[in-house]
Structure formats: structure tokens, C-alpha cells
Amino acid sequence: GIQVEQSPPDLILQEGANSTLRCNFSDSVNNLQWFHQNPWGQLINLFYIPSGTKQNGRLSATTVATERYSLLYISSSQTTDSGVYFCAHHSGNTPLVFGKGTRLSVIA
Amino acid sequence: DAGVTQSPTHLIKTRGQHVTLRCSPISGHKSVSWYQQVLGQGPQFIFQYYEKEERGRGNFPDRFSARQFPNYSSELNVNALLLGDSALYLCASSLTGGLIRYEQYFGPGTRLTVT
Numbered sequence: 001g002i003q004v005e006q007s008p009p010d011l012i013l014q015e016g017a018n019s020t021l022r023c024n025f026s027d028s029v030n031n032l033q034w035f036h037q038n039p040w041g042q043l044i045n046l047f048y049i050p051s052g053t054k055q056n057g058r059l060s061a062t063t064v065a066t067e068r069y070s071l072l073y074i075s076s077s078q079t080t081d082s083g084v085y086f087c088a089h090h091s092g093n094t095p096l097v098f099g100k101g102t103r104l105s106v107i108a
Numbered sequence: 109d110a111g112v113t114q115s116p117t118h119l120i121k122t123r124g125q126h127v128t129l130r131c132s133p134i135s136g137h138k139s140v141s142w143y144q145q146v147l148g149q150g151p152q153f154i155f156q157y158y159e160k161e162e163r164g165r166g167n168f169p170d171r172f173s174a175r176q177f178p179n180y181s182s183e184l185n186v187n188a189l190l191l192g193d194s195a196l197y198l199c200a201s202s203l204t205g206g207l208i209r210y211e212q213y214f215g216p217g218t219r220l221t222v223t
Contacts, residue, residue: 031210031211033212041198041219042214043198086150086151088150095153095164096153096200098151100149
């Protein structure tokens with residue numbers, strides 16, 4: 001089945017630092033989404049990005065579908081960015097498959 | 109506009125009992141999917157419903173069932189609860205459930221504890 005691998009599994013940043021989170025997937029992509037899960041469990045949509053590059057404030061994402069990876073960039077990190085970041089992938093008629101997430105801790 | 113809503117927020121049940129979780133999709137969305145998230149893992153797909161029909165089922169036992177109503181809301185039922193069913197249950201809605209995969213939006217989840 002489809003596999004989604006995220007790296008790194010854990011990341012600790014000083015407030016103000018930049019970071020790059022990576023998502024590798026094993027199959028061609030129809031849909032690639034990035035989520036932020038807050039401490040209460042809510043999955044917040046960050047990007048719907050099957051290909052190309054998008055930016056939203058301090059966050060941006062790039063998906064290179066031909067090479068089967070996606071990157072999430074966080075610039076000038078803030079303590080409120082802490083939480084778990086998931087990428088999830090659809091291919092063909094499959095359901096959304098999630099990676100195991102990157103746990104980000106931003107310290108003041 | 110309201111997002112995806114789920115009820116209840118928290119639930120504590122005893123082994124062997126039955127539970128029903130509820131989900132209302134975003135207005136205009138016709139597809140609802142259910143996911144189970146255990147501690148430390150990403151969400152795992154359980155079911156997808158579109159236009160009241162099951163469109164996909166994950167690798168879960170028959171104790172898990174679901175349905176979708178004419179107003180597109182959905183229920184997830186779990187019978188004969190086991191300790192391992194303790195998890196966060198997430199509902200997601202999207203515009204359609206076909207091969208064109210639209211963005212999915214998640215509700216706040218129901219945290220189920222089985223004792």
C-alpha cells in the first residue's frame with residue numbers, strides 16, 4: 001500500500017528559527033495535504049498542494065510530484081507553532097494516508 | 109460558516125459496551141470520512157461515505173460500522189468495545205467522494221476511553 005514517511009520525527013527550535021519538514025510518498029499523488037495538530041487534537045488545514053508551491057504567511061509548502069516528496073517550510077517560528085505536523089496523501093481511489101508526523105517544539 | 113462538528117467531545121465506556129459517535133459535515137459537503145488516531149500515530153482511515161453509500165473501508169473489524177443520513181451527517185458505531193479502541197476518532201468532510209480528491213476538513217474529534 002501507499003507509504004508516507006515524514007522527517008524528522010522530532011524537532012526542537014528556538015523561537016525565531018526557520019525549519020523544513022519533509023514528506024516522502026510512495027505513489028503518484030492526486031492530493032497532498034499538510035496539517036497542524038494542536039494540543040487538543042484538532043487537525044488544522046495548512047496546505048492542499050498536490051503540486052507546485054504555495055505560501056501562507058510564515059508558512060510555505062512545495063510538492064514535487066515527479067520525485068514524490070513535499071516540503072513544509074516554517075520561518076521565524078513562534079511558540080504557537082508547536083504541535084505535530086502531518087502530511088497526508090491520496091492516490092487514485094485510495095483513502096487519505098497519513099505519515100507518523102513531525103513533533104515540533106518551539107521554545108522561547 | 110460552521111466547520112465540521114462532532115459529538116460528544118469525550119466519552120468513557122467499559123469493555124464490551126457499544127458506542128455511537130456523530131459527525132456533521134461542512135454545509136455543502138457530501139462526503140464524510142472517519143479516522144482513528146491512537147496516541148503517537150497518524151490518523152488511520154476507517155470509512156468513507158458519499159451520498160449515503162459506503163465508498164471505502166479501512167482495515168478495521170466488523171465491530172465498526174457507520175452510516176450517512178440524507179442531510180449528510182454520519183454516525184460511527186463500535187460494538188463490543190475493547191481496550192485497544194481507546195483513541196481519538198476524527199471525522200472529515202469534503203465536497204465529493206469520487207476519484208477527484210478534494211481537500212478534506214477535519215472536526216475536533218471525539219476522545220474515547222475504554223476502561
